[in-house]
Each structure stands twice: as structure tokens, then as C-alpha cells.
Amino acid sequence: MTEIKRETITMKDLPDSDRPYEKCRASGPESLSDAELLAVVLRSGTKGRTALELAQKLLGRKGEENGLTAVVRLPFPELIRTPGIGPVKAVQLQCIGELARRIAKASAKKGLELSTPGAIAQYFMEDLRHLKQEEMVVAMFDTKSHLIRETVISRGTVNASLVTPREVFLEAMRQEAVYVVLLHNHPSGDPMPSREDIRLTKRMQEAGDLLEIPMLDHIIIGDNCYLSFKERGYI
CATH class of the missing domain: 1.10.150 (DNA polymerase; domain 1)
Structure with missing residues (x-):
């Protein structure tokens, strides 16, 4: 044919x-x-x-x-x-x-008040949910829950031995942040925390309390979903 x-x-x-x-x-x-x-x-x-x-x-x-x-x-x-x-x-x-x-x-950031875990997770969702490797971000806030700055502090495996309080809180002090929130993604799409995630969160929380820049939450981003340590009562 x-x-x-x-x-x-x-x-x-x-x-x-x-x-x-x-x-x-x-x-x-x-x-x-x-x-x-x-x-x-x-x-x-x-x-x-x-x-x-x-x-x-x-x-x-x-x-x-x-x-x-x-x-x-x-x-x-x-x-x-x-x-x-x-x-x-x-x-x-x-x-x-x-x-x-x-x-x-x-557009979302202008005048945005990120006062709840859900709002913070939604703001960072598209940045983190599609990544093929883990990435940790520290988000810094003022007294009105306005985002001052966001900084990537780790790419690759996120664990307590690689991510140090110095990296997290040195920038927060420079920006005169009142509090910080940690975020990182799970490429698997499942936001449930690992033992290492829990260990890292506790270490950062203790450092923040010592420096009087509290870490109010650690949010893990999955595939269009999230887990907040604060909402789950882990911190």
C-alpha cells in the first residue's frame, strides 16, 4: 500500500x-x-x-x-x-x-502573612515538590509573620550531621528574624518524617531556643501534600 x-x-x-x-x-x-x-x-x-x-x-x-x-x-x-x-x-x-x-x-509574597503551617507549605509547595533530590530551606519571619528571606541550606541528603545550627541561625541573625521555619522535601512523595528528620528537628529547636530565635515548625513537603511537626505535636 x-x-x-x-x-x-x-x-x-x-x-x-x-x-x-x-x-x-x-x-x-x-x-x-x-x-x-x-x-x-x-x-x-x-x-x-x-x-x-x-x-x-x-x-x-x-x-x-x-x-x-x-x-x-x-x-x-x-x-x-x-x-x-x-x-x-x-x-x-x-x-x-x-x-x-x-x-x-x-505575587503571592506581596503583603502575604504566612501565619499557619498550611499557608507556608502552600507557598513553598511548587518549589519543592518536583525536586529529584532533598533540599532544605530556612524561611525567616518578622513579628507580623511576613517572610523576610528564604535560603537553601542543604541539597542532597538532609541529616543532622550535614545541616548545622550555625548555617540556619547565622543568616537568621543577619536578617534580624524573629523566628524561623525549616522546610524540606521528600522526593518519594511521602512526607512522613524519618528518625533522622526528628533528630534534626530537635537539634535545631534547641539551638533556636538558646539563641532566642525560635524554630516554630519543620514542614516536610511531599507530592502535593505536607507534614507539619507543629500540627502533629512533635514540637
């Missing part, structure tokens, strides 16, 4: 109502679907496939969830293995994802 070769179709071959650029200009960006927004970023497709079709293929990857979130979080080597996605498009996708994350976080 003779294979029918598909003619190359460009976005210009589509009706104006189906072109993302024209649709955006006419009705605004909120009128575009996820695939159409992605097509605008990609700008061009590949032989036999428009930018819109390429975007739809990316969003329909088998085994991927959350649509746009999954696409922009794909590692660079995996992105460029997708037909039609070269190094330039891969970098564009990664930068768009990072830009969106920073904009969302900056």
Missing part, C-alpha cells in the same frame, strides 16, 4: 479564527487554550506539523500529568528528544516555566 505523504501545513494555512496570534489579538490571551498559548511560545512547527499540533503533542505525552506544568518541567535532554523541539525551543519552554513560577511566587 502506497503511503500518502502529508503536505506541509503552516499556521498561515489555517483560518484566522484558528490562528493563536490572531485569536489573541481579537479576544485576548485568556481566550487561548493551553495548546494555543504553547504554540505562541514555540512560534514555528516542524515538517508536516504546525506549531499548534506540536504543542498538542507535547501536552498529550503519555504518562505526563498536569498539562503545561508537566511540559515546562521536563528536563532539557527529554525536551530535545521530542520531534520538532530543538535546543532553542527547549530553552524557551524552560524559561517560560521558570518565569511563570517566579511571577506567581512574587
